[in-house]
Amino acid sequence: MYRGLIWLAFVDLKRAWLRSLVTALAIALALIAVTFFVGQIGLRQAELLTDYEASGAATFVIELGSVPANDVANLVQSLHSISGVQSVDAPYNGTQLGLVADTSFVVFENEKQQESLGARTTVLGVDRSFDPVRDYYVNFHDLNPEAPAAVLGAPLLATSGTVRPPDRNEIVVPSGVTDYVGIRPAAEATVDLTYLNADPPIVRRYEKLNLIGTFEFVGPDQGRFEPFWRLAARGSEVLTVRRPDAPEGVATTLPILLNKQLLKEFLGFVGEELAARGIQAPKEAAAKELVVRAKSVREVPTVEGEATSLLDQLGLKQDCGAANPATFCLRVPERNNFETALLEQRKLETGGSFFVLLLLGLVAAGAAGQQIQLILARWRELGILQAVGFSPFRVLLYFAARLYAALAAGIVIAAVAVSILPFARSASTFGFAVAVALVAASIAALPVLLWPLAQAPAQLLRVSA
Structure with a gap:
């Protein structure tokens, strides 16, 4: 039928x-x-999602209190053990540590004198895990206590040469500085690192750093640096001329990139100098933020929860407003964050x-x-x-x-x-x-x-x- x-x-x-x-x-x-x-x-x-992840949407920042350098290294290793974590970076950020860099290049030289042009910026010490496009974050509260505490993604976009984490004898400089001086990659740079949280400031010079690349800084401080001119005669410095209104402290988030190990050596030198003066450093010379990148945008909430739980177990409490050293603050970047991507x-x-x-x-x-x-x-x-x-x-x-x-x-x-x-x-x-x-x-x-x-x-x- x-x-x-x-x-x-x-x-x-x-x-x-x-x-x-x-x-x-x-x-x-x-x-x-x-x-x-x-x-x-x-x-x-x-x-x-791929485009957002490429620009940092899968990244968040953990701001630390006064955590010793050895403990920061242990934190990085512990965070790496979380299954959804792609990378963890702990850069030395000059705006947080009170460091500035006078980067100069020789523009004229003969047997009698030597002239150099340069610029004062902040400095960023990074290792091989650092991604210039998505791993630099600034908090203008570090420069101005009256500014709101919020991290802002600031991509460093390559303009010439090779923009990557530099080796011990290399440097990467903003294109605005190299355009001002008139040099290209492969030039030799001299960097005077200055620790400002001491009176007088502590300075150390690093010479013959190879310029491997230049970048364009995407952020409010784009192209903002303090230029200077330096004259040396018969091997001795005679004169350094700066603008009359040039500030003494950290006045810009525009960085130069140096090897993290070099910054670590300089901070060790700072500690020795302060000890020789019989004074204690007003700030712990250690990384103040951890840049954590999840494997995907969708995994960010899970990774945030596991990271918070891990830091609680290690004795750190989440409190974004307290000045207690044993605290941390988890911040999502104001731009290109996972919430916007989703x-x-x-x-x-x-x-x-x-x-x-x-x-x-x-x-x-x-x-x-x-x-x-x-x-x-x-x-x-x-x-x-x-x-x-x-x-x-x-x-x-x-x-x-x-x-x-x-x-x-x-x-x-x-x-x-x-x-x-x-x-x-x-x-x-x-x-x-x-x-x-x-x-x-x-x-x-x-x-x-x-x-x-x-x-x-x-x-x-x-x-x-």
């Missing part, structure tokens, strides 16, 4: 082959469109889902319209079939066989097209499109089919007559 009903349905489809073919083609086009849009949504979301991803998903739902609505409307047309054309036959003993379920099976035969034909056509078209080659996405299309068509067609079956056969025959 059931085979006969299904065979009858296929016979009807064969008689109305043109209408059935058009229906199958329409379903196939809808499936291809849904596959395309769903695939594009996933692709664009992945590209969006919000943009949700916006993209919402916009794409609207078009997918619109296409599914068209599939549902087409399936319902086809069934309405078929019911009206077969209205009398419905009454006759039920009058001769066919149950409503068997009649429903007959119309369902017609519907799903057309859907199956459309799925086959769409599968062939998807295997050929380069933009839609995704088995999982196509499977999702088929599933939701079948559900949408079934939900739309079922009320239409139940409408005549809910009436008595005599009522159907009387209406037909």
